[in-house]
Amino acid sequence: QQQVKQSPQSLIVQKGGISIINCAYENTAFDYFPWYQQFPGKGPALLIAIRPDVSEKKEGRFTISFNKSAKQFSLHIMDSQPGDSATYFCAASKETSGSRLTFGEGTQLTVNP
Amino acid sequence: DAGVIQSPRHEVTEMGQEVTLRCKPISGHNSLFWYRQTMMRGLELLIYFNNNVPIDDSGMPEDRFSAKMPNASFSTLKIQPSEPRDSAVYFCASIPGLAGGPKFFGPGTRLTVL
Numbered sequence: 264q265q266q267v268k269q270s271p272q273s274l275i276v277q278k279g280g281i282s283i284i285n286c287a288y289e290n291t292a293f294d295y296f297p298w299y300q301q302f303p304g305k306g307p308a309l310l311i312a313i314r315p316d317v318s319e320k321k322e323g324r325f326t327i328s329f330n331k332s333a334k335q336f337s338l339h340i341m342d343s344q345p346g347d348s349a350t351y352f353c354a355a356s357k358e359t360s361g362s363r364l365t366f367g368e369g370t371q372l373t374v375n376p
Numbered sequence: 377d378a379g380v381i382q383s384p385r386h387e388v389t390e391m392g393q394e395v396t397l398r399c400k401p402i403s404g405h406n407s408l409f410w411y412r413q414t415m416m417r418g419l420e421l422l423i424y425f426n427n428n429v430p431i432d433d434s435g436m437p438e439d440r441f442s443a444k445m446p447n448a449s450f451s452t453l454k455i456q457p458s459e460p461r462d463s464a465v466y467f468c469a470s471i472p473g474l475a476g477g478p479k480f481f482g483p484g485t486r487l488t489v490l
Contacts, residue, residue: 297477306380306467306481307419352419358475363432366419 267355269367276374282340284370286353289334293355297364298327298338301350310351311338343374378402380482382468388488394456397485400449401470409478410443410453411467419467425451426474458489 268287276282286296297312313320313327313336320327326339340347353367381400389395401408409424423433425445436443440459445451455462466485469478 295476306469306484308481309477309479312477354477356477363421363424364419364477368418 267353267365267367269353269370271370272368273371274373276343276372278343278345278374278376280343280374282343282347282372282374283337284351284353284372285335285337286355286367287333287335288355288365290355290357290365291334292357293365295356295358296327296329296336297354298325299352299354299366301352301369307352340372343372345374345376348372348374379480380468380470382466382482382485384485385483386486386488388490389458390490391459392457393489394454395458395462395487395489397453397466397468397487399451399453399468399482401451401468403449405470405472406448407471407474408445408451409469409471410451411469411481412464413467413484414464422453422466455487458487460489463487463489 266289270285274282294315298310299307300310301307311322311325311327313329315331318329324341327336329336351370351372354364356364380402383398407426410422411419412422413419420435422435423443424431428445441455443453468482471478
């Protein structure tokens with residue numbers, strides 16, 4: 264019940280295209296859903312996060328879509344750039360019991376110039 | 377502002393040796409997290425502290441692992457004795473309060489146990 268499943272494992276997109284990464288969770292008690300970006304040799308950094316009271320959140324080129332009934336959420340990167348090439352992790356937690364994040368397996372995104 | 381500081385950045389040791397990883401959280405943050413990242417298991421929370429008190433250590437893999445936070449600006453993760461399967465990148469992160477997740481993780485310590 265603590266799992267977060269992420270797909271695809273890897274993704275190749277052309278510059279200017281849309282990158283879409285999907286996650287599914289099992290624990291209906293989860294109420295905080297962040298996405299992290301990690302470059303090689305660096306620690307993960309928070310990209311954008313959503314709570315289940317909204318179905319979508321947009322920050323610049325990055326959008327989270329959230330479907331509570333399906334227990335799924337996704338990250339959309341519009342106008343993908345080579346600098347977006349990184350590994351992306353979705354995560355989930357139950358904030359009322361502290362910030363124990365459960366991470367997805369990660370998606371390695373490559374944006375070709 | 378300085379981010380989370382971790383040391384050492386790289387550690388190579390032999391099986392059976394004691395390893396100590398160090399972390400300095402962001403000033404003013406009162407929750408601190410230790411995560412481990414491996415190819416096989418991804419990112420896993422090992423333990424987190426709030427106000428220097430361990431809140432959840434259920435992710436600590438076994439008794440060989442121990443963590444302390446003697447004050448608000450310093451934490452250690454110790455492995456004794458170390459084993460090759462402990463080879464991983466260990467990240468530290470901190471947040472103000474308890475809710476939400478870290479904005480930034482530390483740079484990590486890459487541990488290799490031979």
